[in-house]
Amino acid sequence: AQTVTQSQPEMSVQEAETVTLSCTYDTSESDYYLFWYKQPPSRQMILVIRQEAYKQQNATENRFSVNFQKAAKSFSLKISDSQLGDAAMYFCAYRSLHSGNTPLVFGKGTRLSVIA
Amino acid sequence: GAVVSQHPSWVICKSGTSVKIECRSLDFQATTMFWYRQFPKQSLMLMATSNEGSKATYEQGVEKDKFLINHASLTLSTLTVTSAHPEDSSFYICSAPPSRYTGELFFGEGSRLTVL
Numbered sequence: 001a002q003t004v005t006q007s008q009p010e011m012s013v014q015e016a017e018t019v020t021l022s023c024t025y026d027t028s029e030s031d032y033y034l035f036w037y038k039q040p041p042s043r044q045m046i047l048v049i050r051q052e053a054y055k056q057q058n059a060t061e062n063r064f065s066v067n068f069q070k071a072a073k074s075f076s077l078k079i080s081d082s083q084l085g086d087a088a089m090y091f092c093a094y095r096s097l098h099s100g101n102t103p104l105v106f107g108k109g110t111r112l113s114v115i116a
Numbered sequence: 117g118a119v120v121s122q123h124p125s126w127v128i129c130k131s132g133t134s135v136k137i138e139c140r141s142l143d144f145q146a147t148t149m150f151w152y153r154q155f156p157k158q159s160l161m162l163m164a165t166s167n168e169g170s171k172a173t174y175e176q177g178v179e180k181d182k183f184l185i186n187h188a189s190l191t192l193s194t195l196t197v198t199s200a201h202p203e204d205s206s207f208y209i210c211s212a213p214p215s216r217y218t219g220e221l222f223f224g225e226g227s228r229l230t231v232l
Contacts, residue, residue, distance in 0.1 A: 035219070044223065104150075111157075
């Protein structure tokens with residue numbers, strides 16, 4: 001079974017600064033998706049960024065980018081120019097590509113605080 | 117884009133009663149939906165996979181007689197918490213993959229259940 005580990009329960013960053021959230025995962029599969037989801041106080045799950053494992057190029061979405069190291073099974077999220085609205089729980093998630101409709105497997109999450 | 121709607125957002129009930137939570141895919145068909153449970157300050161834990169036209173698949177440790185799942189149509193899955201007790205109080209979130217496979221799941225707004 002796949003597992004996702006987020007080793008930072010809490011992180012904080014100054015507004016306008018850069019922060020990196022860590023994520024490692026364990027799988028025996030070669031094809032899969034990795035995601036970062038954001039959960040603000042409203043608790044609505046919001047997709048931040050997606051990475052296909054077969055793509056070597058790191059995904060980027062505006063101020064959000066990832067460092068995907070497939071061999072090391074590492075998938076960190078970098079938030080640049082942090083904004084107050086970035087404060088939320090961030091979940092790293094894995095999804096298998098192999099067997100039909102599979103669920104997301106989540107890490108325990110990292111609570112990000114943004115300091116004005 | 118694909119939208120998943122969940123209802124009700126909040127529900128308070130007395131111990132021993134049953135509560136039904138609905139999850140609808142609004143602009144796409146979902147043969148599979150996933151139900152997650154989230155305790156305060158914790159991650160999302162998969163409860164069950166809901167399959168249209170067949171029985172749900174429950175994760176280990178989840179009581180199928182307590183959490184009844186019905187996938188009545190290609191756009192509706194329901195979770196019924198039967199004979200609810202205070203320990204069933206939690207945040208329940210449904211999700212579904214969009215028709216076009218992009219890897220991600222779309223999430224409902226979640227339902228906060230409080231059992232008195």
